[in-house]
Amino acid sequence: MTDCYKLNVQAFVQEISLKQSYTEKSTFFHHSGLSCSQIDYILDNPTSSIISSYKTHNRCPSNYSSHVPVSAKIEVNAKVKQSLVKPNSARQFKFQWKDLDSESFNSFINEELSQYNIEKHSLEENIQFLYNCLKKAAAVAVTSKIIKLKGPKFKASPTTLSLLQICKEKYQLWKSNGKHDGHFKSDKILA
Template identity: 70%
Template sequence: MPTNNSGDSYLEYTECHDVISSILSTYSATHRIIIAGDFNGTLKPPRNYNKHDRLLQAFVQEMNIKQCCTDKSTFFHHSRLSCSQIDYILDNNASTFISNYKTHDRCSTNTSSHVPVSAKIEVKTNVKKIVKPNFARQLKLQWKDLDFETFNALINKELT
């Protein structure tokens, strides 16, 4: 997301929201969407000097995006005069499958003004094996021996 100090950051920020909104509108009914990164705005009480805070808060509420967060700051200004929480992992579903959300601590080897934010994402899937008759079981998939037609058909079927 654009920083507060870029040229026309208000317009650039709302354009980014439009792109994310389009993705959410198109895919929310069929997909779980996770949006992660530096939002250059906070979901904590808005700061008077940052126009992105209210935009982000309104956007998250309008799009019904859920936040997993802690109260820890994720951004530390190089001047050491300010810090805030602007890095998030957001989810488009009420029954969250994000767990172990963590805002990492600052450390001397991290020269960035941000600290990492991480989470565990629970994914369940059915795995189907493609085995040819009289084909010896192998521990490693042998791509050179793979029946690509069957493999591609199975993948395309699962994706639809």
């Protein structure tokens, strides 16, 4: 870590009164097994008490790292707007993150953050703002594709529906018998 970066982090920690949550458990184990210490931790402001639980995990054989994970649970209440969706035109989209335009994504977020004053709002409002900001940035910079399109139901006469059902049954019978040319295939064609 460079000295300039270290000073900036230390100044930030002091400015907002962050404290280290201590536990008796070690988080780093030297590869020789002769020494261990607690060097992994999460910083928290004790006056705001954002963290509801803090956990230093146990060592496990599948973790080849010399460090054990440290986790914290943060409880936040956020209001989610529900938009009205017409039942016959509901679509679901999936973001294609591999096609992310990172330059426009970052510039959109930086522009939004520059116009927003964090100190004037509560923690919940700030989290809601960040959520909305990320959502808008994704809509601008990430392409999406439709994964589910819900349209009107297929309408057919009762006769057509019964013939379609017979055709499905004949196809399943043909498929279960290995789909070779024979009387099952001709039955399906006749159906």
